[in-house]
Amino acid sequence: VYTGSWLSDAKIKFSKSNCAAYLLANDGGSLVSGSPIRQEYLETSLSWINDGKIEDYMAKHQHDKKADELWQYFQDVIAWVRKTFPNYRREMNSVQWGELYNQFKDKKLDATKLETEIKKLMQDEDVTKKSGIYPYVLTRQEKYLSIRAFTEKMKREAYERQRGVCPWCKKEKKEKQKWDIEEMEADHITPWHGGGKTIAENCQMLCKEHNRTKSGI
Template sequence: MKIELCEIPIRDITHGYEDSAEEGVAGYGGKLNIRPAFQREFIYKDKQRDEVIYTVMRDFPLNVMYWVKDDSGTYEVLDGQQRTISICQYVSDEFSVILDGMPRKFGNLTATEQRQILDYSLMIYICEGTDKEKLDWFKIINIAGEQLTPQELRNAIYTGEWLTEAKKYFSKTLCPAYQIADKYLSGSAIRQNYLETVLKWIAARDNQEKIEDYMSEHQHDTNCNELWLYFKAVIDWVQVTFPNYRKEMKGLDWGFYYNKYGTGNYDPRAFEARIIELMEDEDVSNNKGIYEYLFDGDERHLSIRAFTDKQKRIAYEKQKGICVHCKKQFELKEMEADHITPWHSGGKTIQENCQMLCKDCNRRKSGK
């Protein structure tokens, strides 16, 4: 990989600056893609944005930036998008900063002050290399700044029309995914959490081990119809299967459940009655696990309340340290508490339902 350090004046970078919203942000005479598909939306707060301008005005050094040069001779901002847009917006008179107690846009500055800003040189590393080399480099330089999420890093590699379309559905404020499923999803759309979630689900459906496998396969598609239709099918299935929404439903891996159980014939009314019962059961300590438990019956999802150390000690002394199954004597630390009447048969986590088994017997019993 080739890396070259360049000094480029602000007047050159802001030349031809154009913010076309969904179509991207360009500068440097149209040769610089300031906001590539993998980059986040502009997230600087006013104070951060203004500090960039004050730094330039004082002729203090800004942190170095990083561009990538492609085979066609154009560039993409790899790191430094927020600073670059702040500078371009100021030079374009899109906001003012306070100088000597007064708001001053670029157009309000004296010719000397404007020239000082335009002549200010930014230190920029420009790299050329393979996709993998650029991604590895991006991960390294990303450590020092406001770190990108894993999905934002993936987006750096699998750019193209497919990704652009996918981001319209899953990565914008008030995007379609937010409109229909915000209450089921965790994280932020603009930080790529929604996109990462649905990619994780659909990759699992296709028996692909990594999100990267799915993104690589579809990178050059002209649309993301498959991804969006799959996501809608998951949400429709959830809403039909569990028509009564509860806060515990937010952030669950619904796509995994849909992949595995989506073709089953379930009775929403029966599910609802069981949910109410389990929500009221004081032994169930993980209410979010109720939904997966309804499908596979695995009590581990529920994190059934464990016996206390005091309850274990009382049962141990009552049994005189003898395992009720193998009839051998053990130290307390060699034994485990067990429900006499299993929880799924109505047994509660109370003293009267506690017995001590040696670890081997308890595990053999649990494995049946």
């Protein structure tokens, strides 16, 4: 649809085997997943530069002679990643770096401090999505980490221990305090970010309403 000299130039840079984008992103450990010849490098770069609106960007630049803006942007992203996270780990291959670059490129970041925290989180068994550590250390959003969930056994133990009573309902002296196990959800008594682990002793069952209020859902 968007054929022309811009697309031809973009394909030379992003879509050939051993193209410039591939060589750059893999020099010192792979930072982009997928394959250039399946257009995945080009697609990723277009998504990053224009907040996911790939076609809008292609339509706007279709008649440009060269894809220099896109190529420069890609180089800037990779350089920023290498500088901010110099210690390469294979998990870095599946991070949406462009999104983080767009948000944090002008912030003053301490690479040594970030590495210390990354190292600690890599060893935390409750963090089940290790690639999510990179967006987490910048955004502080726990959703990226996929914190380990309580097992059915842990939930049942907590439910029996509480005799089916939601501690928040009890605290607020609600009329209904006792619930069936299916009407309740597991919660960390001490939250993960406060040092709480996903272990039986740190599990409490809350009614769905209170668990969602507490989680800010």
